[in-house]
Amino acid sequence: xxxxxTTGAGPSLAEDSVARPRRTVDRILAGNAWLVFAFLYLxxxxxxxxxxxxxxxxxxxxxxxxxxxxxxxxxxxIMSALRTSILVALMSTAVSTVLGTAAALSMERFRxxxxxxxxxxxxxxxxxxxxxxxxxxxxxxxxxxxxxLLVTGVGLxxxxxxxxxxxxxxxxxxxxxxxxxxxxxxxxxxxxxAADLYASRWQAFRRxxxxxxxxxxxxxxLLALTLSLDDVVIAEFVSGAGTTTLPVYVFxxxxxxxxxxxxxxxxxxxxxxxxxxxxxxxxxRRRVET
Amino acid sequence: xxxIVTPPDLDEQPARPGRLPPGLEVKAEKAASRRxxxxxxxxxxxxxLFFALPLAIVVVYSFATRSxxxxxxxxxxxxxxxxxxxxxxxxxxAWRSTWIATFxxxxxxxxxxxxxxxxxxxxxxxxxxxxxxxxxxxxxxxLARTFAWRLLLSSDGPFVRLMEFVGYTDLRLLFTPTxxxxxxxxxxxxxxxxxLYASIERLDHSLVEAARDLYASGWEAFRKxxxxxxxxxxxAGSILVFIPSFGAYVTPEILGGTGxxxxxxxxxxxxxxxxxxWPFGSALSVAILFVMTIAAMAYFRSGGKNL
Numbered sequence: 001x002x003x004x005x006t007t008g009a010g011p012s013l014a015e016d017s018v019a020r021p022r023r024t025v026d027r028i029l030a031g032n033a034w035l036v037f038a039f040l041y042l043x044x045x046x047x048x049x050x051x052x053x054x055x056x057x058x059x060x061x062x063x064x065x066x067x068x069x070x071x072x073x074x075x076x077x078i079m080s081a082l083r084t085s086i087l088v089a090l091m092s093t094a095v096s097t098v099l100g101t102a103a104a105l106s107m108e109r110f111r112x113x114x115x116x117x118x119x120x121x122x123x124x125x126x127x128x129x130x131x132x133x134x135x136x137x138x139x140x141x142x143x144x145x146x147x148x149l150l151v152t153g154v155g156l157x158x159x160x161x162x163x164x165x166x167x168x169x170x171x172x173x174x175x176x177x178x179x180x181x182x183x184x185x186x187x188x189x190x191x192x193x194a195a196d197l198y199a200s201r202w203q204a205f206r207r208x209x210x211x212x213x214x215x216x217x218x219x220x221x222l223l224a225l226t227l228s229l230d231d232v233v234i235a236e237f238v239s240g241a242g243t244t245t246l247p248v249y250v251f252x253x254x255x256x257x258x259x260x261x262x263x264x265x266x267x268x269x270x271x272x273x274x275x276x277x278x279x280x281x282x283x284x285r286r287r288v289e290t
Numbered sequence: 291x292x293x294i295v296t297p298p299d300l301d302e303q304p305a306r307p308g309r310l311p312p313g314l315e316v317k318a319e320k321a322a323s324r325r326x327x328x329x330x331x332x333x334x335x336x337x338x339l340f341f342a343l344p345l346a347i348v349v350v351y352s353f354a355t356r357s358x359x360x361x362x363x364x365x366x367x368x369x370x371x372x373x374x375x376x377x378x379x380x381x382x383x384a385w386r387s388t389w390i391a392t393f394x395x396x397x398x399x400x401x402x403x404x405x406x407x408x409x410x411x412x413x414x415x416x417x418x419x420x421x422x423x424x425x426x427x428x429x430x431x432x433l434a435r436t437f438a439w440r441l442l443l444s445s446d447g448p449f450v451r452l453m454e455f456v457g458y459t460d461l462r463l464l465f466t467p468t469x470x471x472x473x474x475x476x477x478x479x480x481x482x483x484x485x486l487y488a489s490i491e492r493l494d495h496s497l498v499e500a501a502r503d504l505y506a507s508g509w510e511a512f513r514k515x516x517x518x519x520x521x522x523x524x525x526a527g528s529i530l531v532f533i534p535s536f537g538a539y540v541t542p543e544i545l546g547g548t549g550x551x552x553x554x555x556x557x558x559x560x561x562x563x564x565x566x567x568w569p570f571g572s573a574l575s576v577a578i579l580f581v582m583t584i585a586a587m588a589y590f591r592s593g594g595k596n597l
Contacts, residue, residue, distance in 0.1 A: 025508065029408040033420075036405045036479075040427045043438035043476065046448070050441060060446060103333035110326020118330060121337050124345075127586040129537025131554040132348075132575045135561055139351055139568065140344035169340040172333050230432050233539050237561065247433045254437055254544055258444070266434035277429040281422065 044270060051263040068264035078265060081249040084160055088235075088245060089228040092167035097221040099168070100175025101213070107176070108183040125173040134237035137166045141238060158240035166238045167228045174227060175220035182216025222280045226273060352572035362568045371573035380556075380574075387552040390467060390542075391535035394474040398482040398531045399524065401475070406486035406523075410493075421487070428480035436544050439473050440464065443545065465547030473541040478534055482527040489523025490516075529589040533582060553578055 054065040072078055103122060107115070125133065145156045190212065194204035210217075232247040239248055246269060253262050353367040374380065409420050427435065441447055443463040453461045463469055493516065501511040517524075539554035546552075553574065560571025 029404050032401075032404045033408040036401060037423065039401075039476070040424070040479070043435065043442055044427065044430070046442060047434065047438035057446065099333040099336060103330045106326050106330025106333075110323055110329070112323035112327045114327075118334050121334065121342060123586075125337070125341055127533065127582055129534070129539075129554060129578060129582060131537060131539045131557050132579050132582075135557060135571060135575050136344035136348045137340070138561060139347045139572070140340070143347055165340055169337065172336060176333070226429055232433050233558075237558075247431070250433055250437070251540065251543075254440065258437075258440060262437065263441070266431070266437045269431040270434040273430040273434075274426055277426060 047263060047270070048267050051260070051267040053260065053263075056260060068260045071261055072264045072268065075261070078246070078249060078261075081244050081246045082268075084163075084243055085229060085245040085247070088160060088164050088167055089225050091164045092171050092228050093221055093224040096168045096171030096175050096224050097217065100172045100220060100224075101179050101217050103172065104176045104179035104183055104216075105209075108180055109188065122173055122176050125170045126177060130231070130233035133166075133170060134234040137162075137169070137234065138237040158238055159243040162238045162240070163235050163243075163245060166234050167231065170234070171224040171227060174223050175217075178220035178223055179213060179216045182213050182219075186212055218280070218283070222276065226276060229269070229273060229276075348572045348575050351568055352576050354569045354572075356567045356569050360564060360566055371567075371569045372577075374570055375573060375577055383551055383553055383556050386467075386550070387536055387538075387554075390470055390474070390550075390552060391532050391538075394471050394478070394535040395482075395528050395531045397471065397475050398479050399528060402479060402482040402486055402527065403524070406483050406490050409483075409487050410490040424480055424483055432477055433540060433544075436473050436477060436541055439469070439476060440544055443469050443472075464545065465550070467546070467550050469545040470538075470542050470550050470552075473545040474535045474538060477541060478531045481530040481534070485526040485530065486520065486523045489520045489526075493519050526589060529585055533585050533589075536585075537578060537582065 050061075051068060052064050052066070053061050054067055055062040103118075107119060107122070141158055141162050145158075149155050191204050191208050194208045195201075199207065230247065231245075232251045235245045236248045236251065239245065244252070246265065250262055250265055250269070253259065350364075351362060352371050353369065355363045355366045355368065355370070357363050409417060409424075412420060443449060445462070445464070447463075449463055450461050497519070498511050498515050501515045502508075506514065536552075537554050538552055539558060542550050542552045542555055546555075557571050557574045557578065559565070560567045560574065
C-alpha cells in the first residue's frame with residue numbers, strides 16, 4: 001500500500017480522525033477511475049458487439065453473424081478505399097519519417113541563422129486545426145493545378161498523390177516533435193566521444209546517434225502512420241471524385257445515415273489501430289529489455 | 291528533460307580552447323552551421339511548399355471577391371470577407387464554438403483530475419498498466435470512436451431505451467449540443483489526463499504531508515498545496531483540450547445537428563457545394579488560425595513543451 005505513504009495520511013498520521021476521511025476519498029477516487037475506464041472502453045465494446053448483429057436496424061439485436069464483415073470484404077468501394085488508405089499511410093510515413101528525423105537533428109544539434117523561423121514553421125502544422133489545413137491545401141492544389149494546366153496543358157486531378165503530399169506535410173512536424181524529445185534527453189557527449197575516436201561523421205551518426213534515437217524514430221513513424229490512417233478532414237478536402245480513403249468513405253456514409261455495414265468497417269479501423277499500438281508497445285518493451 | 295543544452299559547435303567539432311587557431315575555429319563553426327541547415331533543408335523546403343505557400347494562398351484568397359456564380363475572382367481586392375466576420379450568424383457560431391469548447395474543457399478537467407490523481411498514486415507496476423489502458427483508446431481510430439457514440443445515443447440506442455424504460459419518453463440525445471460535448475470529451479480526455487498525470491506524479495507529497503502536519507484539513511491541503519503545484523498540468527491539459535475542441539469538425543458533423551454547427555463546419559461549408567464562398571471561408575480560416583496561435587502561445591508560455 002504505497003498509496004498510504006504518498007497521500008499524506010501515512011503511518012505517522014495513523015490516528016483514526018485523519019485516516020478515515022482519506023479512506024473515503026480513496027474509495028471515491030477508485031470509483032471515479034473505474035467510471036472513466038468504463039467511459040473509455042464501453043462505447044468501443046458496444047460498437048464491436050453491434051457489428052456482429054444480423055439485423056439491418058443498427059440498434060436492434062437479433063442474432064450473431066459475420067454477415068456485415070462478409071459484405072464489407074465483398075464491397076469494391078470499401079476495399080479500394082482501404083487500399084488507398086494503406087498506400088497513403090505507408091508512403092507518407094516513409095517520407096515524413098526521414099524528413100522529420102533530419103529536421104529534428106538539425107534543430108537539436110546545430111545552430112544557424114533563421115533557425116527560429118524554421119522552428120515555428122515546424123510547429124505550426126501541429127497546432128493548426130484540421131479544417132484550416134484542409135482548406136489551405138485544397139486552395140493550393142486547385143491553384144497549382146490551374147497553373148500547370150495553363151503552362152503545360154496537362155490536366156492534373158486530386159487523388160492518392162494529393163492526399164499523400166498533404167499527409168507528409170503534417171506528419172513531418174509530428175515525427176520531428178517526437179524525435180526532438182528523444183534527442184533532447186540524450187547526452188551529446190556520446191557523439192563527441194565517437195568523433196574523438198576517429199569515427200567519421202557518418203559513422204558516428206550510424207553507430208551512435210541513430211541507435212540511440214531509434215526508439216524516438218520508431219515512435220514518430222508509428223505516430224505518423226496512425227495520424228495518416230486517422231485523418232478524415234484533410235483527406236476529404238484534398239481527395240478527388242474517384243479516390244477516397246477509408247475514413248473519408250465512412251464519414252460520408254455516416255453523414256448519409258448509419259448502416260450496420262459501417263459498424264463493421266469502423267471495427268476494422270478500430271482494431272487495426274489498436275493492433276498497431278499494442279504491437280509498437282511490445283516492440284519498444286523488448287528494446288528496453290535488451 | 292533538463293539536460294545540458296548543447297552548444298552547437300560542440301557536437302561536430304569539439305571546442306578545444308587553445309588548440310585551434312581562432313580563424314580555424316570560426317571556420318569550423320561556420321561549416322557546422324551550414325551542415326545543420328543542409329540536413330534540415332529538405333523538410334523546410336517541403337513545409338514551405340506544402341504549408342507556408344498554401345497558408346499564403348488562403349490569406350490572398352481572403353481578400354478576393356466571390357463572383358455571382360460562386361467562383362472566386364482574384365482581383366478587386368477588398369476587406370468585405372473580414373467585414374462579414376461580425377455578422378450575427380458568424381458571431382452566434384463563434385460563440386457556440388467557444389462555449390462548447392469551454393464546457394468540454396471543464397468537464398474533462400473535472401473528470402480527469404481525480405482520475406489522474408488516482409493513477410499517479412498507484413504503485414509503479416499498476417501505474418504502467420493503467421497508463422497503457424489510457425493510451426490505447428487515445429491511439430485508436432478517432433472517427434470509429436465518435437461513430438460508436440452515434441450508435442449509443444441514437445433513438446434505439448441503449449441510453450434512450452433505458453430512459454424510456456424509466457419513464458422519459460421524449461428524450462432526444464443525438465444531434466444536440468450535449469451529444470457534441472460528450473463526443474469531444476470522449477475524444478480528447480487523454481489530452482487532459484496525460485499532462486495532469488505528469489504534474490501530479492512529479493508532485494512532492496512530503497509538502498502535502500507537511501500541510502497536514504500543520505493541521506490543514508484534507509481540503510485545505512489540496513487547495514493550498516496540491517492544486518497550485520499541479521496548476522501547470524491543469525493549464526497544459528486545458529489548452530490541449532480546448533484547441534482541438536474549438537476547431538472541431540468531425541464530431542459536430544456526426545453527433546450534432548443543425549443547431550450545433552461549429553466554426554469548423556461553417557468553414558468547411560464555404561468550400562463545398564453551390565453555396566460556396568472561398569474568400570469568406572478563407573477569412574474565417576485566417577481568423578480561427580489567429581485564435582489558435584494565441585492559445586498555443588499561451589500553452590508554451592505555461593511551460594508545456596511535449597504534446
